[in-house]
Amino acid sequence: MSLLPLNYVEPLYRPPSEAGSLILQATLGCSWNRCGFCEMYRSKQFRPRPESELFAEIEAITKLDSLPRKLFLADGDAMVLSSRRLLSILHKVQTELPKVGRVSAYAMPRNITNKSDRELRDLRQAGLRLLYVGIESGDNEVLQRIDKGETAASTIEALCRTRAAGIKLSVMIINGLGGASLSERHALHSAEALNAIQPEYLSTLALMLPEGEQRFREGFDSDFQLLERGALLSELEQFVSHCELKNTIFRSDHASNYLALKGILGRDKQRLLTEIRTAIDTPEHAPLREMWQRGL
Structure with a gap:
């Protein structure tokens, strides 16, 4: 209470x-x-x-x-x-x-799109300084399958307008959201979207389905396969390697993540990639969280 x-x-x-x-x-x-x-x-x-x-x-x-x-x-x-x-x-x-x-x-991109540039500037002037936006993915097929109601283009346009109005952005990508079959395109296209937006803050978390998988799977083919730890880390490595962000504060330390990462992209990009690669190649030498620590 x-x-x-x-x-x-x-x-x-x-x-x-x-x-x-x-x-x-x-x-x-x-x-x-x-x-x-x-x-x-x-x-x-x-x-x-x-x-x-x-x-x-x-x-x-x-x-x-x-x-x-x-x-x-x-x-x-x-x-x-x-x-x-x-x-x-x-x-x-x-x-x-x-x-x-x-x-x-x-905020959702569609609700930003419904506001004019002048309205966004007025909101910023009135005290609105930061919007948290779950992009989830920059891949149109993944977005369609999860029924996000957005495309990569609609998301990029809305968020670039937000930044132009002086409102900061904290965006989120969901690691593993496309499953095994869409993993590569999910990683690559998500990085492309982020490169276009250049948000102030970026976080990733791993797909969690605490209420079960049935409703989520309805948007996918019957062969949808959840990513295990190694595949999640490989997808994350591919995503980070294709991010060309100038000064974005990056966090991957949500309870769902196997590996906690913190840094600034691009200043710390190579260090972050090294930490991910170490976790993939020699997991015994990396501070990996076990499943029970992820709340799964």
């Missing part, structure tokens, strides 16, 4: 880097909620929360002894809200919580 004066509707999710942020549920659930690998918001029916509820919660926060410096707009895609509604929320935060220096949110 939260000790904050906020009426959270669980389950509640936020990125690991938002651990110290105030979480404000601008929407409940996910407006798309069809991705084959994702179970996060299956128990929720999507709806925007009334502005009056949000404003009352923001005003209640002002009475706390310690005021937040960062704020995360939940749930799955607050950016689906109109620019008018988002700006109203952001202006309320600026007025009532002046110590907040950064507002962030999850």
Whole structure:
């Protein structure tokens, strides 16, 4: 139970880097909620929360002894809200919580596409500084099979416009998402997409299906094969080797990953590749996590 004066509707999710942020549920659930690998918001029916509820919660926060410096707009895609509604929320935060220096949110490319360049700049000016975007893959066949509702081109266009507006990006790729048959194209095309976007932050996690594989497999042929540790590491090596990123902070330290990696692409690219290759060739000399440590 939260000790904050906020009426959270669980389950509640936020990125690991938002651990110290105030979480404000601008929407409940996910407006798309069809991705084959994702179970996060299956128990929720999507709806925007009334502005009056949000404003009352923001005003209640002002009475706390310690005021937040960062704020995360939940749930799955607050950016689906109109620019008018988002700006109203952001202006309320600026007025009532002046110590907040950064507002962030999850976003889907389609909801960025629905906003003009001017609207994106206005949102940035009003305090929206960072968007977390699950690209998942840069390969169109993989995206189609998982029912992402995006293409590589639509994702690249939306995210390049986001960066041009001055909003930073933290993007995610899912290692193993295409299975064995689509592994190579998933790695190569994902790297190509990232090279076009040049995000500030990049993370990878390994495919996890804690609720079972049946629904996920519906989008694939019957011969879909999950990648084991060696194949996951080989795919990751191929992905990193084809990334030509200038100054992207890279993390592959999610609980799902066998091998924890941290660095800056491209400054640390060769070191990261060496660590991956060592884990492949001599796993006994690498700090690999066992399956139970990955929560599987």
